[in-house]
Amino acid sequence: MSNPQDQENQSLGKANVPAGGFASIERAFLRLTFWQTLLSLAGVFTGGVALYAALSESEAVRQQTAATVWPYVQVTIRDFVQDDKAEFSLEVTNAGVGPARMREMQLLIDGEVYRNWRAVLAAFLDAEVAESVRYGRSDVTGRVLSPGDSLVSFRTNDRATVEGMQGAIYAGRVSLSYCYCSIFDDCWLAVISAIGGPEPVPVEQCPIYGADRFDN
Structure with missing residues (x-):
């Protein structure tokens, strides 16, 4: 036979979790993960662009410097x-x-x-x-x-x-x-x-x- 106190606690637990609560939490977690992934990809892209720009500038500077000491x-x-x-x-x-x-x-x-x-x-x-x-x-x-x-x-x-x-x-x-x-x-x-x-x-x-x- 169930203890009246246990039944009361179970009732209170069910009352504290709204209908569809777990599904809402899961959807919120998925949205958060999506935005974190998107921000990470944006950071990687921005870093790649910055690296490419730095390398291009470095090569341009080298070519310019080499032109100033070009022998013929x-x-x-x-x-x-x-x-x-x-x-x-x-x-x-x-x-x-x-x-x-x-x-x-x-x-x-x-x-x-x-x-x-x-x-x-x-x-x-x-x-x-x-x-x-x-x-x-x-x-x-x-x-x-x-x-x-x-x-x-x-x-x-x-x-x-x-x-x-x-x-x-x-x-x-x-x-x-x-x-x-x-x-x-x-x-x-x-x-x-x-x-x-x-x-x-x-x-x-x-x-x-x-x-x-x-x-x-």
């Missing part, structure tokens, strides 16, 4: 033969607005690698004659050229040498490759021949010619 290395050939005078020179100039670090250079004649100027002379002259030719030279590989700096990689007044080099270069037998980098390690590779060549192209890193490097 040109190679110029100067040559003439007139009466009893002759001259041939190969000049390297940084025409950009930032320092250029000269990394690698390679010189080919008829597709064959030549490693120094003495070997180049021997390609145009008798080996014994080539040994007696007087010329001036400057190291290029490993140098840092400031904006506006120039250096003469090779120069000679020997007529036979000048004529030999003119003939080979303007016949398209000679190809010169060189690679240089900015202070941010942005690098460019250029390949030139008698009729010039394309603009230096960006590369991830300079090629390593090793034993085939031109030793100026």
Whole structure:
């Protein structure tokens, strides 16, 4: 038999919970969970947009900074033969607005690698004659050229040498490759021949010619 007091308590408990009360609480909880989820997603989206904006701004600043230190290395050939005078020179100039670090250079004649100027002379002259030719030279590989700096990689007044080099270069037998980098390690590779060549192209890193490097 039920205790009268227990019956009274059960009656009071039922009286305190309105009809449909549990369903209302559940709906309220679901609404709260929905808005919390929506706010969380909005926060993630806002954070993603902010991160993207920060990265874009950082890249734009880097590109702007890189443009202020952009090197541009040109190679110029100067040559003439007139009466009893002759001259041939190969000049390297940084025409950009930032320092250029000269990394690698390679010189080919008829597709064959030549490693120094003495070997180049021997390609145009008798080996014994080539040994007696007087010329001036400057190291290029490993140098840092400031904006506006120039250096003469090779120069000679020997007529036979000048004529030999003119003939080979303007016949398209000679190809010169060189690679240089900015202070941010942005690098460019250029390949030139008698009729010039394309603009230096960006590369991830300079090629390593090793034993085939031109030793100026």
